Amino acid sequence: MTAQTQQVGQPEPVVLGCWFEDFVENEERLTPGRTVTEADIAGFAGLTGDYSQVHTDEEFCKKTEFGTRIAHGLFGLSVAQGLMWRTNYTQGTGVASLGWDKWSFKGPIKIGDTLRVRWKLTEKRESGSKPGMGIIREWCQLVNQRGEVVQEGEHITLIRRRPK
Numbered sequence: 757m758t759a760q761t762q763q764v765g766q767p768e769p770v771v772l773g774c775w776f777e778d779f780v781e782n783e784e785r786l787t788p789g790r791t792v793t794e795a796d797i798a799g800f801a802g803l804t805g806d807y808s809q810v811h812t813d814e815e816f817c818k819k820t821e822f823g824t825r826i827a828h829g830l831f832g833l834s835v836a837q838g839l840m841w842r843t844n845y846t847q848g849t850g851v852a853s854l855g856w857d858k859w860s861f862k863g864p865i866k867i868g869d870t871l872r873v874r875w876k877l878t879e880k881r882e883s884g885s886k887p888g889m890g891i892i893r894e895w896c897q898l899v900n901q902r903g904e905v906v907q908e909g910e911h912i913t914l915i916r917r918r919p920k
Contacts, residue, residue, distance in 0.1 A: 771848030775918035776880065776890035783877050787839035789870045789901070792827055797867065800831045827865035832907045836898045839873045840911075851889060851914040859909030863900075870901040875911070888917050 801807050806828055809816040817825045833856065841847075865871065875896040883889040892915055898907040 769848045772844040773847040773849040774845055774915075775849050776882075776892070776915045777918050779877050779880050779890075779892050779915070781877050781880060785840075785843060785845065785875055787843055787873045789872045790835060790839060791870045792835075792865055792867055794825075794867050797825060797827050797831065800828050800834075804828065804830070822864050822866070824866055827867075829861045829907070832861070832865050832871070832898055833859060835871055836873050836896060836907065837911075839871065840875065840896070846913060846915065849916045851886075851916060854891065854912040854914055857910040857912065859907065861907050863904055863906040865900070865906050869906075871906070872899055873897065874899060878910070882917075883914065886914065890915050890917055 797811055801811055808828075810820065810822070811825055811828055814825055817823065837853070873896055875894045877892055878895050879893040881891055883891055892913050894911045894913070896909060896911050897905045899905055
């Protein structure tokens with residue numbers, strides 16, 4: 757669509773991401789890092805209503821196996837999605853996250869940890885029900901600054917095919 761034919765109020769989509777055809781099986785990616793703060797954990801507790809002591813009570817946590825407050829498990833999954841998004845790999849081409857499967861919590865996320873996601877495309881196929889789209893599966897690992905996998909699992913995404 758040219759500027760002359762574009763209707764007012766309908767901006768052109770910004771496409772920075774990969775089309776379905778661009779994804780290569782076994783290709784690996786890595787995100788930039790993000791350091792977890794006390795405000796992150798408090799904000800997530802406020803957002804979700806989960807004020808469990810293991811997230812909010814430092815004195816209680818000193819006596820736990822963790823020795824300090826830890827982040828919510830779903831905070832880690834949310835950060836993983838956000839970090840992956842920062843790479844723009846599906847900007848303008850991703851339609852929907854279809855699911856997170858086999859996701860497991862392997863270790864605690866603590867205040868001060870710097871997290872990154874490394875992931876690999878494990879499968880891609882054309883969508884049987886959505887013409888012009890495909891489905892990709894990625895194995896994702898949320899890792900801390902020591903290289904320890906704190907969470908991992910599979911992400912399934914619906915991606916647009918390149919327009920003809």
